[in-house]
Amino acid sequence: MSAPLTAPGARRAEQSEPAVVLRSVSKLHPGGVRALDDVSLTVRRGTFLAVMGPSGSGKSTLLHCAAGLDTPTSGEVLLAGQEIGRLDEARRTELRRDRIGFVFQSYNLLPALTVADNVTLPLRLAGAPLDRDWVQHLLDRVGLGQHLDRRPAELSGGQQQRAAIARALVARPAVVFADEPTGALDRASAAGVLGLLRELVDELQQTVVMVTHDPAAAAEADRTVVMADGRIVDTLDWPTASALAARLVALGEG
Numbered sequence: 001m002s003a004p005l006t007a008p009g010a011r012r013a014e015q016s017e018p019a020v021v022l023r024s025v026s027k028l029h030p031g032g033v034r035a036l037d038d039v040s041l042t043v044r045r046g047t048f049l050a051v052m053g054p055s056g057s058g059k060s061t062l063l064h065c066a067a068g069l070d071t072p073t074s075g076e077v078l079l080a081g082q083e084i085g086r087l088d089e090a091r092r093t094e095l096r097r098d099r100i101g102f103v104f105q106s107y108n109l110l111p112a113l114t115v116a117d118n119v120t121l122p123l124r125l126a127g128a129p130l131d132r133d134w135v136q137h138l139l140d141r142v143g144l145g146q147h148l149d150r151r152p153a154e155l156s157g158g159q160q161q162r163a164a165i166a167r168a169l170v171a172r173p174a175v176v177f178a179d180e181p182t183g184a185l186d187r188a189s190a191a192g193v194l195g196l197l198r199e200l201v202d203e204l205q206q207t208v209v210m211v212t213h214d215p216a217a218a219a220e221a222d223r224t225v226v227m228a229d230g231r232i233v234d235t236l237d238w239p240t241a242s243a244l245a246a247r248l249v250a251l252g253e254g
């Protein structure tokens with residue numbers, strides 16, 4: 001194994017604390033929309049959390065506040081033990097770059113770069129050392145070990161999302177935030193991507209927080225929080241897809 005990117009002492013301290021903590025987080029958007037209303041949530045390290053709820057219930061706002069992409073109007077967000085609100089914009093950007101991986105519905109790969117260059121881009125941007133064994137291991141792990149020199153346009157949607165997952169993991173983040181990671185995929189590719197996320201949690205003790213509309217996707221997670229009107233209205237451990245679908249129908253979506 002290669003050297004960790006943070007000091008061993010910091011790693012040990014981090015291991016004992018949750019990956020993400022939200023304490024009474026509210027977010028008021030201009031115009032008075034209360035997108036988050038007093039939300040408290042703890043995501044334990046090495047667990048897979050899904051966030052579901054009807055359109056407009058606050059899922060994206062929750063993800064953005066938890067990932068330091070947006071600032072709450074009130075309340076606290078702790079990421080890997082650091083309170084985001086206490087950091088200035090430059091340090092918040094650094095924290096996002098070094099400690100968070102993002103996976104988006106639209107992959108967001110750079111079309112001109114090869115798979116290998118897309119995956120290693122976060123390290124180059126951070127000026128961090130390139131550990132070739134780790135990169136090769138990751139690319140093998142996501143099934144792209146033979147496709148390092150391909151461009152994104154030469155990959156299927158599922159393969160592009162696997163490359164995006166490898167990129168999200170390359171800096172060994174404290175948390176991977178995934179926003180509808182299977183939204184653009186057919187059922188078989190979606191199942192492959194979800195299976196991969198699940199394995200990363202089980203094998204690498206990676207922490208994953210995923211927003212999804214798909215009950216089958218959420219059923220892969222350890223825990224699902226269901227949102228409505230900016231609040232968490234349900235927390236379900238290992239729910240079945242059909243139980244989640246029924247819950248969403250009851251909330252007016254499904």
Ligand SMILES: Nc1ncnc2c1ncn2[C@@H]1O[C@H](COP(=O)(O)OP(=O)(O)OP(=O)(O)O)[C@@H](O)[C@H]1O
Binds near residue numbers: 033059062
């Ligand atoms: N920048 C903004 N300015 C004003 N209102 C906003 C802004 N962003 C989100 N909202 C409002 O906040 C509420 C929550 O939005 P959010 O995008 O978090 O919901 P969501 O559950 O992710 O929805 P979807 O499933 O449709 O993506 C909605 O009423 C939305 O219209």
